Amino acid sequence: MAAFKNIKLLFVPLRIFLNKTPSSLQLNLYRFKYNEAYSVKSVLLDHPVGSDVVVKGWVKSIRKQKRTTFMHISDGGVEQIQVVIPSSACDEDCCFNSAVEISGKVVVSPKCNQPVEIQGEKIKVVGKLDLQSFPFGPRKYYPPEYVRQQIHLRPKTNTYSAILRLSSLISNALQTTLIQDNFVSVFTPILTSNDCEGAGEVFLIRPSSNEMCREMGGNRKPEESYFNKKVYLTVSGQLHLEAIAGGISKVFTMGPTFRSENSRSRRHLAEFRMLEAEIAFCNDLQPILSTIESLVKQSAKIILELGSLDLVTVGNYYNENLEESLNELLKFSFATISYREAMELLLKNRDSFKTPPRDGADLGSEHELFLVNHMGGPTFLVDWPANIKPFYMRTSDDAHSLVSCVDLLVPGVGELCGGSLRENRYDILKSRLQALNLEESLNWYLDLRKFGGSPTGGFGMGVERLIAYLLRIPNVKDIVPFPRTPHNCPM
Numbered sequence: 214m215a216a217f218k219n220i221k222l223l224f225v226p227l228r229i230f231l232n233k234t235p236s237s238l239q240l241n242l243y244r245f246k247y248n249e250a251y252s253v254k255s256v257l258l259d260h261p262v263g264s265d266v267v268v269k270g271w272v273k274s275i276r277k278q279k280r281t282t283f284m285h286i287s288d289g290g291v292e293q294i295q296v297v298i299p300s301s302a303c304d305e306d307c308c309f310n311s312a313v314e315i316s317g318k319v320v321v322s323p324k325c326n327q328p329v330e331i332q333g334e335k336i337k338v339v340g341k342l343d344l345q346s347f348p349f350g351p352r353k354y355y356p357p358e359y360v361r362q363q364i365h366l367r368p369k370t371n372t373y374s375a376i377l378r379l380s381s382l383i384s385n386a387l388q389t390t391l392i393q394d395n396f397v398s399v400f401t402p403i404l405t406s407n408d409c410e411g412a413g414e415v416f417l418i419r420p421s422s423n424e425m426c427r428e429m430g431g432n433r434k435p436e437e438s439y440f441n442k443k444v445y446l447t448v449s450g451q452l453h454l455e456a457i458a459g460g461i462s463k464v465f466t467m468g469p470t471f472r473s474e475n476s477r478s479r480r481h482l483a484e485f486r487m488l489e490a491e492i493a494f495c496n497d498l499q500p501i502l503s504t505i506e507s508l509v510k511q512s513a514k515i516i517l518e519l520g521s522l523d524l525v526t527v528g529n530y531y532n533e534n535l536e537e538s539l540n541e542l543l544k545f546s547f548a549t550i551s552y553r554e555a556m557e558l559l560l561k562n563r564d565s566f567k568t569p570p571r572d573g574a575d576l577g578s579e580h581e582l583f584l585v586n587h588m589g590g591p592t593f594l595v596d597w598p599a600n601i602k603p604f605y606m607r608t609s610d611d612a613h614s615l616v617s618c619v620d621l622l623v624p625g626v627g628e629l630c631g632g633s634l635r636e637n638r639y640d641i642l643k644s645r646l647q648a649l650n651l652e653e654s655l656n657w658y659l660d661l662r663k664f665g666g667s668p669t670g671g672f673g674m675g676v677e678r679l680i681a682y683l684l685r686i687p688n689v690k691d692i693v694p695f696p697r698t699p700h701n702c703p704m
C-alpha cells in the first residue's frame with residue numbers, strides 16, 4: 214500500500230494501461246489525447262492519491278445500493294472512472310447519461326483493473342435527463358439504422374463516440390504524415406466557378422428568393438445568382454491546389470467537397486471530406502502511389518497504437534477483429550494492376566456479376582470488390598482509357614488513348630482514392646479545353662502551363678471511406694456526425 218502513495222509508481226502502470234510508449238510521430242497525438250481532450254484521466258494524472266478532485270462528465274452506469282452508490286463517469290474520453298459515493302449524498306436526478314459534477318478524493322481502488330477511483334463526497338446534476346423519452350438504455354445493442362434516427366444524440370453512445378475519437382486520430386495521422394513529408398497545408402475555396410471533374414455533379418449556389426428573404430426577416434432584394442455569376446459548391450480542390458503547387462511544390466488540403474450524385478449507396482454522401490495532395494515536379498505515378506500507401510498505413514498504425522480500446526468497442530459492435538485486420542493491412546504491399554489487365558480478368562469472370570463489365574467503360578462497385586478480392590488486398594488500378602476520365606489527366610501514349618492515373622481500390626469499400634499526372638503540355642490542354650468549351654472559364658488553369666508550370670501530379674482520398682475501410686464500418690453514414698444524403702438534410 215505504501216508504494217501507492219508515491220505518485221510516480223502509481224501512474225506508471227496507469228500509463229501502460231492506457232497506451233504503449235509513443236514514438237516521435239505519435240507524440241503530438243498522445244499529448245492532445247490525454248492532456249487536453251480527455252480530462253477524466255488527465256485529472257488523475259495530475260492529482261495524486263489523496264488529493265481533492267472535481268470530475269465533470271456523464272453517468273454511464275449507476276448502481277444504487279442501500280448505503281453506497283457506484284457509478285462510472287465518462288467525460289467523452291476513452292476510459293471511464295469509477296465513483297463510489299454514499300447513497301445519501303446521491304441526487305435523485307442522477308441517472309444514466311445525466312451530466313454531473315462530482316467532488317471527491319482520489320483513492321486507491323480495491324480492484325486491480327482500475328488503479329484509482331473517486332471517493333465521491335458531493336454530486337451536482339448540471340444536466341438532467343428524461344429517462345422515459347431518452348432513446349438509448351445502458352448496455353443494450355441498437356442497430357445502426359435505429360441509432361441514425363437519433364442523430365443529434367448519437368454521440369452519447371459508446372460505439373459512436375469511439376468512432377469519433379478514432380476518426381480524429383485518423384485525420385491527425387493523415388495531416389501529420391504529409392507535414393512530416395514536407396507538404397504544406399492550405400485551404401482551397403468551397404465556392405468555385407469550376408466543375409473540376411466535368412461530371413455535372415455540382416450544386417449550384419442560388420441566393421434566397423424574395424419570398425424566402427422576407428420569411429427570414431430580410432428586406433434586401435436578393436441577387437438572382439451568386440452576384441450574377443454561376444458559382445458551385447466545390448467537387449474537388451484539385452485545380453486550385455495545382456496553382457498553389459506551382460509556387461510551393463508540395464501541398465495538401467482536407468476540406469469539405471460536395472457531389473450532387475443521386476446515389477443512396479452505403480458509400481456516397483452529398484457532402485464529404487477529401488484529403489487532396491498535389492506534387493510539383495512529378496513525372497510518374499510512383500511518388501503518388503507511395504504517398505497514398507503510406508497515408509493508409511500510417512493511419513492504421515496510429516489507431517492500433519493509440520486507439521486500442523476504442524478499436525475493441527467498434528470491433529465488438531460490428532463483429533470484427535480490428536486489431537487483426539489492421540495488422541494484416543500493415544503487412545500487405547499494395548498491388549498494382551493496369552486497367553487492361555483488370556478488364557481481361559473481369560471479362561473472363563463476367564458471369565459472376567449482376568451487371569457484366571464493359572470493356573472501355575468505368576467499373577461498378579461489384580467489379581472493384583472482385584478485383585480487390587482477387588489481388589488479396591488494396592489494389593492500385595492504373596492507366597485508364599482517356600475518354601472516361603476528366604480533361605486534366607495526362608495522356609501517356611502517342612494516340613492519347615490512355616491516361617496516367619490511378620484509382621486505389623480497397624476491401625469492403627471499393628474506390629478509396631483517385632489520382633493522376635496532370636496534362637502539363639500547353640497545346641494539348643488548350644485543345645482539350647476548347648473541345649469542352651472550357652477555354653474561357655479555365656483560362657487561368659491553362660495559364661499555369663504558360664508560366665513555369667512543372668509536370669504535376671496528385672490525388673484525392675475520401676476521408677470517410679478511409680475510416681470505413683480501416684474500421685470495417687459498412688455504411689459511411691455511421692461515420693460523419695451529420696450525414697448529408699439525397700433528400701436528407703434535417704438539421
Ligand SMILES: NC(=O)C[C@H](N)C(=O)O
Pocket residue numbers: 409410448449450451489490631632633671672673674
Ligand atoms: N485531387 C484529386 O486528384 C482528386 C480528383 N480531382 C477527384 O476528385 O477524384
